[in-house]
Amino acid sequence: MSPMSERTKIDARGAYCPGPLMELIAGLKLINVGDEIEVLSSDKGSANDIPEWVKKVHHEMVGITQQDGYWSIVVRKAK
Amino acid sequence: MAKRILIVGGGLAGTIVANGLCRQLREDLSAGSVVINMIGATDKHLYQPGLLYLPFGRARESELFRDQRKVLDRRVPYFIDPAKHIDVDKQVVTTQSGKAHSYDYLVIATGSRIRPDNIPGMTEGAHWFYDLDGARKMRDALAAFQGGRIVVNVNAPHKCPVAPLEIVFMLREHLAAKGLLDKSEITYTYPIGRLHALEPVANWTVPEFQKYGIKSETFFNTKSVDAKAKTITSEEGSTLEYDLLVTIPPHTGQQVILDSNLGAGGWVPTVRNTLLREGSQNVFVVGDTTNIPISKAGSTAHFEADTIIDNISSLIKEDRWAREYDGKVFCFVETGLNSGTYVWFNYTTPPNPGPPSQMIHWFKLAYNRLYWLSARGLL
Numbered sequence: 001m002s003p004m005s006e007r008t009k010i011d012a013r014g015a016y017c018p019g020p021l022m023e024l025i026a027g028l029k030l031i032n033v034g035d036e037i038e039v040l041s042s043d044k045g046s047a048n049d050i051p052e053w054v055k056k057v058h059h060e061m062v063g064i065t066q067q068d069g070y071w072s073i074v075v076r077k078a079k
Numbered sequence: 080m081a082k083r084i085l086i087v088g089g090g091l092a093g094t095i096v097a098n099g100l101c102r103q104l105r106e107d108l109s110a111g112s113v114v115i116n117m118i119g120a121t122d123k124h125l126y127q128p129g130l131l132y133l134p135f136g137r138a139r140e141s142e143l144f145r146d147q148r149k150v151l152d153r154r155v156p157y158f159i160d161p162a163k164h165i166d167v168d169k170q171v172v173t174t175q176s177g178k179a180h181s182y183d184y185l186v187i188a189t190g191s192r193i194r195p196d197n198i199p200g201m202t203e204g205a206h207w208f209y210d211l212d213g214a215r216k217m218r219d220a221l222a223a224f225q226g227g228r229i230v231v232n233v234n235a236p237h238k239c240p241v242a243p244l245e246i247v248f249m250l251r252e253h254l255a256a257k258g259l260l261d262k263s264e265i266t267y268t269y270p271i272g273r274l275h276a277l278e279p280v281a282n283w284t285v286p287e288f289q290k291y292g293i294k295s296e297t298f299f300n301t302k303s304v305d306a307k308a309k310t311i312t313s314e315e316g317s318t319l320e321y322d323l324l325v326t327i328p329p330h331t332g333q334q335v336i337l338d339s340n341l342g343a344g345g346w347v348p349t350v351r352n353t354l355l356r357e358g359s360q361n362v363f364v365v366g367d368t369t370n371i372p373i374s375k376a377g378s379t380a381h382f383e384a385d386t387i388i389d390n391i392s393s394l395i396k397e398d399r400w401a402r403e404y405d406g407k408v409f410c411f412v413e414t415g416l417n418s419g420t421y422v423w424f425n426y427t428t429p430p431n432p433g434p435p436s437q438m439i440h441w442f443k444l445a446y447n448r449l450y451w452l453s454a455r456g457l458l
Contacts, residue, residue: 014426015372017240018276023372025270026236030343049272056298056315
């Protein structure tokens with residue numbers, strides 16, 4: 001994380017609807033360019049569909065790490 | 080001194096909480112040891128899911144409204160004087176008229192609002208059914224529609240997650256009934272990479288769309304609408320032409336939440352099991368207002384409200400917690416004008432929708448009437 005950016009955490013573990021990606025999309029509307037969101041997801045599909053969407057809309061993937069039973073996915077708002 | 084419970088918001092969630100507390104605390108209310116007040120914005124209570132039927136002439140406006148005073152228990156004074164500022168440190172809510180309401184327990188039930196104005200061109204170029212004025216305009220637009228390209232466009236975040244699918248199936252049957260199906264095409268757009276947030280619902284939708292020739296485009300997050308050219312463009316770079324655009328607009332929370340610095344986007348950070356505002360021990364949040372990552376839906380509000388009723392009652396009467404909210408959500412899904420299904424889930428149980436049937440559709444129609452018992456806390 002860059003010194004000036006802020007990181008918001010969305011704990012979407014166990015969230016079936018609207019789900020981690022939809023929460024990320026909504027969350028990105030609320031932060032400034034350069035800031036980051038960390039999504040916690042227990043849905044293994046998030047490790048694929050979040051990076052796929054981030055690439056489509058030209059935001060930045062900061063990282064994905066598998067934790068104990070969930071994934072931590074960090075995205076930086078790029079535009 | 081009496082314990083003062085203040086409920087901010089007179090929608091479904093706030094009303095169920097108020098009426099439920101009256102039942103559980105009736106002796107305390109009679110003795111004067113508990114006082115419950117409610118602050119709201121309007122003297123009318125709207126059955127919001129009924130707006131889905133309005134564009135098709137399947138509900139009359141008068142059926143969707145009751146006097147809030149008649150829905151709310153008579154022991155709860157109701158102030159039509161919207162909250163302007165909520166101070167959780169000083170435990171006081173100030174209203175637009177300048178009146179200050181102090182409290183011992185606060186329930187924030189201010190809900191959500193549609194914001195088509197947050198997307199360039201959407202207000203001018205799109206129709207929606209998520210408020211009364213929008214549903215009326217959509218009814219007029221459908222009456223004048225003589226065939227063409229309909230785009231049903233879904234934006235995040237939004238409440239009632241199944242309504243976008245319901246409107247698609249109902250539109251299709253409406254077009255068929257008017258003899259316009261051969262001259263029309265429906266395209267459904269969705270923000271993520273499948274047709275619905277719930278994977279089982281998305282999987283169920285694919286063959287249904289194929290059966291009816293409904294087109295779809297996923298990973299479609301609206302960037303702008305050009306009302307003159309009649310096009311809608313996504314952040315992902317796709318542009319669709321339309322003759323009639325039906326949108327599920329993005330939602331935010333209410334301005335008072337923003338003005339009170341209680342949460343980004345108007346959503347109050349809330350502990351998912353206790354429904355307490357993060358950092359508070361006497362401020363509960365219910366319904367659309369929370370930032371909990373679950374469906375913003377009437378049933379969510381109802382099940383959350385039941386938990387809050389039990390916990391506030393228990394705290395006042397026995398100085399202990401009663402129980403936790405398990406994340407339960409239940410939604411009917413209209414799959415046409417004469418069939419329906421349902422889905423339920425919680426934090427630990429995934430959803431599994433069953434096959435549609437006419438009987439479930441009838442249950443939904445029955446619930447449209449039973450809602451008023453639900454709001455009164457009797458169901």
